[in-house]
Amino acid sequence: MPFNDAARNVALDGLDESISAGIKYIGVNTLTTAPPSDGTPGTGGTPASTEATGGSPAYARQAVTWGAAASGQKSNSGALTFDVPSGTYGFLTFWNSAGPGTSGYLGWAPLNGTVKGFFSVDTTLSNDAVFSVAHGLSDGDRVILFNVFAETLPTGLTEGAVYYVVSSTTNSFKVSTSSGGSAVDITAVGGGEGYFQKVIPEVFGAQGQITVAASAIVLDATGI
Structure with a gap:
């Protein structure tokens, strides 16, 4: 059942940070599981326990603002910067809550996943x-x-x-x-x-920062 862009845009705008149940925060999760195991945070109600934690400055989820959906896609309107301790990070996670904890989990995307x-x-x-x-x-x-x-x-x-x-x-x-x-x-x-x-994982041997540029997180509904 394909939708046209008008319907896709309505669906994506339902994930906006202005919506009570929308994606209000972005997190960062490690890439640790070797294939062929599922290495992603998962799509269930509770994600894998791989979100970054600790560090100095301490890691924290970042509030996100979204641009209006267009042509079946929606992207972040401002850059995000995460302080992270040493580790290998592979995923951005979508949240309705500032955390910590696993409540309000809404999904994930791979870091640098434009291809x-x-x-x-x-x-x-x-x-x-x-x-x-x-x-x-x-x-x-x-x-x-x-x-x-x-x-x-x-x-x-x-x-x-x-x-x-x-x-x-x-x-x-x-x-x-x-x-x-x-x-x-x-x-x-x-x-x-x-x-x-x-x-493309981000690898840190010591404390560092991950910066996600504006429009780098794309919610894409063109396949539905």
Whole structure:
């Protein structure tokens, strides 16, 4: 059931910080789980316990303001800066509360996840590649895979796992559980398709700051 942009914009504006149940704060979560485990904060009511904590200056969620939705997308209207202790951070999390705690959790997005798209698999299973025209990924990139339209991912791939890209070409790539490692063996087509999004972790050996530019967080409803 596709919606037009007018409907998508209405839905996205329902997440505005001015709405009582909307996304009022942004948090930062670590990337710690090795594939093929789900490394994301999750989409349930309670996220994984990976949000940043501590440090000096102390970490805190930041209040966010959103621009009006347009063309089925909505983005933050101002930059956000987070003080974080040492660690590897991979996700921004969406909250209705300033925290701490897990109440008011509304979802997540990968850090630096501007490269994204749909993919399909070779139905002959003669190789372990996934296909996406001009996908923009390179070997060594980290990428998260998702199912789409309630379909199942091809067997061998785990939703939410943060894989490494290997054997990339202009229109296809494979994924591995380690950098430069063997490709994951895809053994069945499943739903035959999926969605990918690149993540570029921010790594700190000591106290540091993560800055998210204005318009860098994009809530995208163009796929519905």
